[in-house]
Amino acid sequence: MSRLERTMNRYRSLRCSGIADELQELVAHAEANAVSYLDFAEQLAEREQQVRERKRLAGNRKRAQLPPGKQLEDFDYRHQTTITKRQVHALLDFGFIDNRQNLVFIGPPGVGKTHLAVGIADKALDAGYKVLFRNALELVEELELAEMKGELKKKIAQLTRFDLLVIDELGYLPMSRQARYTLFQLVHAFYEYRSLILTTNKDFTDWGEFFHHDNVAVPIIDRVIHHSSIYMLGGESYRLREKTTAG
Known part of the structure; x- marks a missing residue:
């Protein structure tokens, strides 16, 4: 198992699936653009927040049980x-x-x-x-x-x-x-x-x-x-x- 895969698994164990799923892409972008440590940490947090918010909204919509076709x-x-x-x-x-x-x-x-x-x-x-x-x-x-x-x-x-x-x-x-x-x-x-x-x-x-x-x-x-x-x-x-x- 590569170091990247171990790190991704650690994030998943911490229930940070948003970071885990996109860590490879984020690391490659940071290396290619000489992103600072603080900027990289901010990107990780922002990505995790975005994923959690999408999941929260999707869960709310499923629980709402609205009838379809009435926009x-x-x-x-x-x-x-x-x-x-x-x-x-x-x-x-x-x-x-x-x-x-x-x-x-x-x-x-x-x-x-x-x-x-x-x-x-x-x-x-x-x-x-x-x-x-x-x-x-x-x-x-x-x-x-x-x-x-x-x-x-x-x-x-x-x-x-x-x-x-x-x-x-x-x-x-x-x-x-x-x-x-x-x-x-x-x-x-x-x-x-x-x-x-x-x-x-x-x-x-x-x-x-x-x-x-x-x-x-x-x-x-x-x-x-x-x-x-x-x-x-x-x-x-x-x-x-x-x-x-x-x-």
């Missing part, structure tokens, strides 16, 4: 005129995440609510934030299962490790009393601590319908809309338009 660049503002490109781009400094605020997109099915939510979440991942996407029904089922196991607090603690939680399609189906309880626990845990993006087909005045007028509806709404930006989307369904066009 902001593909959003059709010509069709969805109730929100502007300027309004959406103003959110991409992610001050709402830094300030623990929420975004709520309200509108009928097919008008682009999920596309906007996922597109913004995708940009948040690029900016280094930890994001998780969940369909509302799936999320409630996860919370109910955790409650049955006596692990609701543990499950909510896991969710609050994310900087941003996207809850999609809230309100499409009525919720049981247990589901309402677990959802309240989650919203309460996120309140002024982490950020939510919600998409829903119901205005807040109609939330009592799928909460069965339960008293928990009011505190959930209160915590969601406090420190929130709310966007009412209208217009014709994208999916209906595409089907009509195809026909």
